[in-house]
Amino acid sequence: MTTPTTLYQKLVASHTVAVLDEQNVLLFCDLHLMNEYTSPQAFAGLHEAGRGVPVPGQNVAVVSHIIPTHPVRWRTIQDPPSALQASNLKANCERHQIPLFDTNDPLQGIEHVIAPEHGMVRPGMVIICGDSHTTTYGALGALGFGIGTSEVEHVLATQTLVYRLAKDMRIRVDGTLPTGTTAKDLILWIISRIGAQGARGFVVEFCGSAIEALSVEARFTLCNMAVEAGARGALIAPDATAIAYVLDKAPDITGEVRAQALDHWATLHSDAGAAFDVEHVFDASEVAPFVTWGTSPDQAMAVNATVPRPEDIADAVQRSSAEQALRYTALSAGQPLAGVPVQHVFIGSCTNARIEDLREVDRIVGSRHVASGVRAMVVPGSGAVKAQAEAEGIAARLVAAGFEWRQPGCSMCLAMNDDVLAPGQRCASTTNRNFEGRQGRGAITHLMSPAMAAAAAITGCITDVRTLEVTA
Ligand SMILES: CC(C)[C@H](C(=O)O)[C@@H](O)C(=O)O
Numbered sequence: 001m002t003t004p005t006t007l008y009q010k011l012v013a014s015h016t017v018a019v020l021d022e023q024n025v026l027l028f029c030d031l032h033l034m035n036e037y038t039s040p041q042a043f044a045g046l047h048e049a050g051r052g053v054p055v056p057g058q059n060v061a062v063v064s065h066i067i068p069t070h071p072v073r074w075r076t077i078q079d080p081p082s083a084l085q086a087s088n089l090k091a092n093c094e095r096h097q098i099p100l101f102d103t104n105d106p107l108q109g110i111e112h113v114i115a116p117e118h119g120m121v122r123p124g125m126v127i128i129c130g131d132s133h134t135t136t137y138g139a140l141g142a143l144g145f146g147i148g149t150s151e152v153e154h155v156l157a158t159q160t161l162v163y164r165l166a167k168d169m170r171i172r173v174d175g176t177l178p179t180g181t182t183a184k185d186l187i188l189w190i191i192s193r194i195g196a197q198g199a200r201g202f203v204v205e206f207c208g209s210a211i212e213a214l215s216v217e218a219r220f221t222l223c224n225m226a227v228e229a230g231a232r233g234a235l236i237a238p239d240a241t242a243i244a245y246v247l248d249k250a251p252d253i254t255g256e257v258r259a260q261a262l263d264h265w266a267t268l269h270s271d272a273g274a275a276f277d278v279e280h281v282f283d284a285s286e287v288a289p290f291v292t293w294g295t296s297p298d299q300a301m302a303v304n305a306t307v308p309r310p311e312d313i314a315d316a317v318q319r320s321s322a323e324q325a326l327r328y329t330a331l332s333a334g335q336p337l338a339g340v341p342v343q344h345v346f347i348g349s350c351t352n353a354r355i356e357d358l359r360e361v362d363r364i365v366g367s368r369h370v371a372s373g374v375r376a377m378v379v380p381g382s383g384a385v386k387a388q389a390e391a392e393g394i395a396a397r398l399v400a401a402g403f404e405w406r407q408p409g410c411s412m413c414l415a416m417n418d419d420v421l422a423p424g425q426r427c428a429s430t431t432n433r434n435f436e437g438r439q440g441r442g443a444i445t446h447l448m449s450p451a452m453a454a455a456a457a458i459t460g461c462i463t464d465v466r467t468l469e470v471t472a
């Protein structure tokens with residue numbers, strides 16, 4: 001009898017070109033995504049060594065981080081170093097015949113939003129990118145993870161990577177997510193339970209009835225943020241929901257190839273009895289709308305709770321980091337989070353800027369208006385999402401409600417373009433990181449779901465979405 005193996009072990013085994021030692025293998029990468037930010041030095045190294053890109057078709061590049069999002073027809077990058085990054089990427093892609101979603105491509109957007117919507121992500125693949133949120137693709141049963149610039153060079157030259165094996169963690173979530181909660185609340189809740197380093201060194205497989213009930217887009221949100229618990233990858237075994245999504249996005253999978261693909265995908269699950277190094281079991285019914293109060297994604301709480309008191313935290317390191325976080329976020333221990341005024345609302349990022357997210361914002365906003373004094377911005381995840389939202393009337397309704405409707409890109413998720421918050425501004429944000437200064441020096445980020453961000457936009461303060469009547 002063969003030893004039962006985990007889905008993660010199966011994916012690694014099927015992509016191992018050579019075992020290097022007990023800890024490392026040479027891993028074949030089916031798809032390598034690149035952005036303008038982490039690829040320039042890799043190309044420079046490649047050229048210096050006189051090497052080429054042997055399989056350019058298994059590489060795809062996207063301009064996503066530095067791109068302006070103003071609603072103009074033709075986008076030009078004003079900042080000279082950023083403009084250089086974009087033109088470098090274009091030149092490098094042309095030189096090596098690597099497909100590129102360039103600045104003014106109508107389908108441009110955030111790399112992790114674009115890749116699945118064009119059928120590039122399929123169960124069983126290994127997908128890498130010089131970006132930590134590559135874990136997103138686990139939603140479709142693909143092993144995705146971020147790599148560094150020197151590794152980008154190695155992948156370009158060989159389509160392989162020296163890969164250090166991770167440990168296996170399983171997170172089972174059974175039960176039903178309560179009304180008013182989403183995959184974003186679930187992952188913020190999980191991270192707050194296991195900690196920002198809780199999955200460090202592990203690839204996490206999510207399973208259980210609450211996970212099975214999630215749409216593919218919700219699964220993207222979940223796997224996207226697994227990295228905020230330190231995970232080196234996230235996986236959900238592909239089921240009928242995932243397979244229907246992939247077949248819809250990849251019409252080239254037909255006939256004999258389709259039959260073979262379906263047979264292969266049916267094997268992509270952890271075997272009964274497979275051993276995990278660590279297992280967590282959670283009950284989805286305990287989840288509430290979650291909001292971060294600090295400067296790390298695990299510093300999160302139910303919106304109707306009160307800000308923790310550092311003196312109640314037993315661990316000295318966590319206590320001092322909570323004290324520092326509260327100083328930065330200008331909140332007091334023990335105060336309610338609901339009712340804290342926000343000056344800005346940002347709906348965007350590879351975590352929550354897909355069509356379902358925008359539909360949810362539209363549903364919550366209904367016929368209401370953005371509160372006076374609040375600047376609320378919607379940055380769709382890609383050109384395709386933007387076009388879809390415009391076709392559905394979502395864009396027009398949100399603009400009428402007082403939202404800014406922008407062009408796709410990373411934007412204020414990390415403020416590498418000109419969408420930057422002023423010091424002291426407080427932002428309700430659908431993004432994934434609330435680090436100090438991430439949305440602008442001295443700016444304060446509260447991570448939350450699109451529904452919660454919509455509620456904050458309407459009321460002008462952090463608000464429990466469950467207390468709002470949906471008027472639409
Ligand atoms: C710029 C890039 C390297 C970075 C990442 O790796 O995640 C960014 O996308 C982020 O979200 O902080």
Ligand code: SF4
Binds near residue numbers: 110111133413414
């Ligand atoms: S949207 Fe944010 S998290 Fe996602 S790739 Fe861009 S900067 Fe990183």
